[in-house]
Amino acid sequence: MVPDAAAAAALLLLCAASAITVPPPTDVTVSCQNVNTTVSWKHAEETETRFQVTLKGADPRTLVIETLARELDLTRFLWDSMDSCMDNYYVEVTALWDGTQSAAVRSISFSFNSLKPPRLMCLLDFPPVELTVGESGAMVSFQNPLRFYEELKRVTRQDVGASFTYSVATQRKQFNASCSKDELVCRRDVVFSEGEERFVTLSGRFCKRDCLGEVVFRTTEPIFQNDLTSSGFDRDALILTVSLASMLGVFLLVVAAVTVAICKVRGWTMDKTDPQTPRVLVFADEGKPMVLPHFPHGGTVEPVRALIPDCPTETEESKDDDLGPCSKASISSEEGYQDGGLSEDSNQGSGSGPSGTSASEWTECVSVSSEEDKCAGGYDRQHRLLDVGDGDMVMSYGNR
Secondary structure, eight states, rough: HHHHHHOOOOOHHHHHHHHHHHHOOOEEEEEEEETEEEEEEESSSSOOOEEEEEEESSSSSOOOEESSSSSSOOEEEEEESHHHHSSSEEEEEEEHHHHHHOOOOEEEEESSTTOOOOOOOOOOOOOOOOEEEEEEEEEEEEEOHHHSSHHHHHTSOOOOOEEEEEEEEEOEEEEEEEEETSEEEEEEEOOOOTTTEEEEEEEEEEEEETTOEEEEEEEOEEEETTOOOOOTTHHHHHHHHHHHHHHHHHHHHHHHHHHHHHHHTTTOOOSSTTTTTTTGSSOOOOSSSSOOOOOOOSOOOOOOOOOOOOOOOOOHTTTTTTSOOOOOEEHHHHHHHHHHHSOOOOOOOOOOOGGOOGGBBOOOOOOSSOOOOOSSSSSSSSSEEEEEEEEEEEEHHHHO
16 A cells, blocks of 8 residues: 555656646736737746637637737737627636646736726727817817727627717817717817817717727827827828828739730731722832832823804905805913803814814804804804904904
């Protein structure tokens, strides 16, 4: 019996020694920076010791995570739902090494719910606040926190009655207001007394529908005219930077796609031999003479002069019976056209008339009536003989 007792005692000592070899974590600290919540700790061992982190609250659900790091972000779990963000919590951290574990070390309690006072009260910051002062009064405006924070937007998605209430305080007065979750911007008119310094401070709280829990917002520093609070400014700048970078990236992708498409189809080239182009407008190949079409004509173009015979009048007919063809008169084609005497259908063919004139310049006179001789030929007017002096006679046109 004695040997068995000795063996049992040795086994107990061995287990105690092995337990002592894994030192517990120290300085387990919870930190709240606006909506972000982290827990951190220290450990004496520099080896790759694993740590088990357990987040416990009134909710039966617990969060258990193992990590090699010396800190853990709890934000996502705390802002998972309306109930989770209103609960009270504490954290236990245990060191794990070679199949053994240390004693669990607990943090202080913390919560965002001011109606369940913990040892650590976590507060939120106001979005940037602007004070505008005009002749008709002053107005305070800021983006609705229920839309400004993605965490609040997520937990209020299913809560129809969620609202944000706040107070605007001047040196002498306080103005209360509220915003529903559907409003993008919260605004409140304020009035300054005569001689009062124009600045305001804001405080507020977020309450769920039954108001059994509320999240408190930290009171702002004094806000002066056209002066933005610094809380949340870095967040806005980050959002703006990311948006601009995204737009620039999309623009570069579009430019790259268009460039690739143009290079693929060789859009800068053009076929010089368009089948619809008239053949006379297509230039010859480079280095070869250009052949133009030849349009022949009837010879040298010269002014047309016509010799128009005239018929004798009744007084002259007896004197000049021996006149065969009528006397010749020379008129220019230009003069005949101006008087309407030349016809477009005049015969311009080759041949010879009297005195060596061409057939195109000669018109024959015939008798068309027993009462009066008229000129009938290529022209449709009567001809008459005129004395131009010195015994020279010329043929001219009569009236129609």
